Amino acid sequence: MAVKMIKVHGSGNDFYLLDQTQFPEPLSDADLKQLAINICKRDGAGLYDGADGVLVVDKSEHPQVLGRMRVINADGTEASMCGNGLRTVARYLGTQNSQDAFKVQTMYADLKVQAVDDFAKHVPAFSVEISPVSFDAQTIGMHANNEAATIINEKIPALSADLKFSAVAVPNPHLIAFVDHETLVGPELGRIGKWMNDGKNAIFPDGVNVSFVEVLEKNSIFVRTFERGVGFTNACGTAMSASSLMYVLLHQESTDFNQEIHVTNPGGMVKTVVHQGADEEYWMELIGNATFVRIVTLPVESALTADYSAATATETGEQTAYENFVKSLTTAK
């Protein structure tokens, strides 16, 4: 049996999108895990250029929901949410069903998605809802500062003598520190990210996505992320949304809710808007590219045994358009 997948990305955070409805029977969770571990490997060991994860698309029985997204990280673990991935799944389901605005089922919530104006020619874009938000240590899976119930802009001495962190689930767990430029590009993010995702540490036993954020100017931030289950990534959509939330909450003297925030990352840029709902709950809009790079086909058995000799690929041409878009951002500065 052949499997068809689309290589997609949002801000260079790249995935294989796998529609389970193409099979008479969906792949088992064990097979999905093995597939992700195999095909996502980098440096020529995986399928083409590898990936940060696999986005599994399936049917949803929920009302007004066009499909369900599951996120399998490159190491085979499952994540509760993926912001960059959700935009590409939204594009996929929207095209299939000829709809522009609908909901997608994710692990903890049915999230609103909507097609928006292209970022540039052949750079289609989507806006997706990021929620629910929680600062609760138990929800985040955090055991820090003598079992503190929340950590918002506070030092965690076990992690760093200098940096202040905020821990937030959106709903996947994030640890965020606002830093200067030197720290942003320095080794500290890798040290903390690797350590907090080693599966042995007592602070985040289930791992956490760690981001360093530099404020560039009003409503403009740069976010660099070490992702749980992946490592350094070009961009993490939920991290950029969580960082935008912390930016608004911690910089109330100069910004506020409902304002557009420009978020740059090593792979490109997105826009975010932080909202506070009627019941005081926070939610974010994440707006960015949803690029389809190539269509890949190979026998399922080959994917499960990491044999890519029979794989075929058709390029869409969108990657060149995306790279030109990113170049134009640098030239515009």
Ligand SMILES: N[C@@H](CCC[C@H](N)C(=O)O)C(=O)O
């Ligand atoms: N890249 C994603 C987040 C993927 C999940 C993360 N690695 C986790 O385990 O929580 C995004 O764009 O949000």
